[in-house]
Amino acid sequence: MLAHYPYFIAAWVFLCGLYGIVRSRHLVHTVISLAILQTSTYILLLAIGFRKGGYAPIFADIHPGVVTVDPVVQALMLTDVVVEATVVALLLAMVVKAYEKGGTTSPDDLRYMRG
Amino acid sequence: MTERHRLLLFLAGACGLAVLYLAGIRNLPPWGQYRGPYGDVIAQLAVFQRHATDTVNAITYDYRGFDTLGEEFILFSAVTGVMLLLRPEDGQTSRAGGEKNPASFRDRAALSETVQVLASGVFGFSVLFGVYIGTHGQLTPGGGFQGGVIIAAAPMLLYIAENTEAFRRIVSHPVTEALEAAGAAAYALIGLAALACGAPFLTNVLPLGRTGDVLSSGTIALISACVGVEVAAAFLLLIWEYLREILARAGNAEA
Amino acid sequence: MMILGVGLLALIGVSALVIVRTDDVTNQLLGLSFYGLLFALMFFLFQAPDVALSQITVGAIALPLMIMLAITRMKYHSESTHQNKAAPPAREARHD
Numbered sequence: 001m002l003a004h005y006p007y008f009i010a011a012w013v014f015l016c017g018l019y020g021i022v023r024s025r026h027l028v029h030t031v032i033s034l035a036i037l038q039t040s041t042y043i044l045l046l047a048i049g050f051r052k053g054g055y056a057p058i059f060a061d062i063h064p065g066v067v068t069v070d071p072v073v074q075a076l077m078l079t080d081v082v083v084e085a086t087v088v089a090l091l092l093a094m095v096v097k098a099y100e101k102g103g104t105t106s107p108d109d110l111r112y113m114r115g
Numbered sequence: 116m117t118e119r120h121r122l123l124l125f126l127a128g129a130c131g132l133a134v135l136y137l138a139g140i141r142n143l144p145p146w147g148q149y150r151g152p153y154g155d156v157i158a159q160l161a162v163f164q165r166h167a168t169d170t171v172n173a174i175t176y177d178y179r180g181f182d183t184l185g186e187e188f189i190l191f192s193a194v195t196g197v198m199l200l201l202r203p204e205d206g207q208t209s210r211a212g213g214e215k216n217p218a219s220f221r222d223r224a225a226l227s228e229t230v231q232v233l234a235s236g237v238f239g240f241s242v243l244f245g246v247y248i249g250t251h252g253q254l255t256p257g258g259g260f261q262g263g264v265i266i267a268a269a270p271m272l273l274y275i276a277e278n279t280e281a282f283r284r285i286v287s288h289p290v291t292e293a294l295e296a297a298g299a300a301a302y303a304l305i306g307l308a309a310l311a312c313g314a315p316f317l318t319n320v321l322p323l324g325r326t327g328d329v330l331s332s333g334t335i336a337l338i339s340a341c342v343g344v345e346v347a348a349a350f351l352l353l354i355w356e357y358l359r360e361i362l363a364r365a366g367n368a369e370a
Numbered sequence: 371m372m373i374l375g376v377g378l379l380a381l382i383g384v385s386a387l388v389i390v391r392t393d394d395v396t397n398q399l400l401g402l403s404f405y406g407l408l409f410a411l412m413f414f415l416f417q418a419p420d421v422a423l424s425q426i427t428v429g430a431i432a433l434p435l436m437i438m439l440a441i442t443r444m445k446y447h448s449e450s451t452h453q454n455k456a457a458p459p460a461r462e463a464r465h466d
Contacts, residue, residue: 002376003145009379011136013386015129020390022125023118028395028441032402035433036386039409042425043379046416049154052147052372056417057158057170060255060327064162068170069417070154071161075174077413079186081424082260085432086193089353092440093200096357099444147372171420248423256419264427271435350432357439364446 006047014040027095027105031088038084042077049073166323167253167332175258176338180317184302187342191299194349201356226277234276241269249343253332259339263346270351279362286355291348298345305334305341371415378412399437406430 017037024030049070055062057071095105102110144150157178158170167173175183249262274282306317314320317334324331385408389401406429413422 004140004143005376006146006379007140007143009383011133012383015132016383016386016390018129019125022121023390026395028437029390029398032395032398032437033390035402036389036405039386039405042409042413042421043382046413046418046421047146048143049149050147050416051149054149054417056256056419057154058168058256058419059162059170060168064159068154068158070149070151071158071170071174072154074171074418074421075179077418077421078171078175078260078424079182081421081428082186083189085428085436086190088433089436090193090196092436093197093356096440096443097200100447105444169420171418256423258420261420261423261427264424264432268427268431268435353436354439357436357443361439361443361446364450 006043010040010043010047013037013043025106025108027098027107027110028092030107031091031095034091035084035088038080038087041080045073045077045080162326165319165332165335166326167335168326169253169255169258171256172252172258172339173332173335176252176335176342177317177319177332180306180338183338183342184306184317187299187302187345190346190349191295194295194352197353197356201360203359226275231276231278234272235278238269238272238276241272242266245269245343245347249340250329250336252339253335254327254329259342260346263343264350266343266347267350267354271354274358283362286351287359291351291355295345295348295352298341298343298348301341302338302345305338309334375412375415378408378415382408382412395441396438399434399441402437403430403434406433 014037017033017035017040020033020036021030024033049072051067051069054067054069057068057074098110099105104110157174161170161173161178162168165173165177167177245262245265247262248257248265249259252258252262270282270285273285309318309320310316312318312320319333319335321333321337323333330336382405385401385405389398389405392398392401406425409429410422410425413419413425
């Protein structure tokens, strides 16, 4: 059970974020739930690359032969963090514009675009 | 679709996801026993091949430099999208600062003088720290992106210290937009320069230097600096796009 | 060290549920800032200092800052449209 414990936490955080998106009544709450959903991938990647007793993969003061954790998934996580900030910025601009044009922040009441 | 139906659909999807997920993670390595070969190979080779002691940044800007190029252009296009969405339309008083002088704008609860003096003083140290983190990316944890965001967060200290005029002059200057475009273009041009030397795109063609120096590891330090410039300018533009309308309206409401 | 990691992951799971169940948007964004700091601590504990620096700058500074600016801008917009109720803007006629 402990062997797969972080993977369960990652799935739990993913489902929490999705639940927040489904049940939200304010568009900014939807965006924040999306940000939480994106953080579940950090937990998954970090847990895959972790090695017990391993050092950080920075060889400024340790010898390159020492056992370290995986640096490749850390590079993936760096990109992931940047993309999260970018997506939230763009979505917030859309929320602000939708509020200024439609007058409401509830996703159910934004129906001013009829066909 | 009512809320109850939405919730039932979500629960059905969550159960399906749980079943597939449990079937999928049975073959993942147990927590703490990483067994894959790539991480060990790169961790042992990166110091000797690239003279860079920070393996994560060597992967980000050299071994997988193409992915980071895509990520920088994601940031660039998102900032362009935000500037397009939040552009001032006719009928809105959104010229920078408006006709009134925004330097006298006070929020509902003014901060104490201690906070204002300290925030103005820490601004210089913040920029210096951001430049340090950005230029030492190939040696210690840090790199262009982290340094860029620290530099971008520093003018907010000026805004908090009620020095709105200085904040507006730094952030809304046209040089900020030019720096963002220059940073993104420089990354692509460094990759093209490798093509001009006869090597594949984004190969490390500069001299590698001595391990442990600041000027080492070839194009990694250069790309890191370009990314830092672009990220700092991008986040400053994002903050300014959201803040411009607030400053204009509050400046008009003040008088 | 693993005990601390296990406890931190459990705290992250609980925080995620608390944030999505909060009603007020400003309270949520403070919770998101705390959540980002928890992640930075977790990255530091699991030997990932580069990602910890990224997460501190983005998840605890840039992200709550942008969300707070968006909320304040919407609040200022609603206040100014309440002030301009005597002269309705010309954009309203196109919505039908």
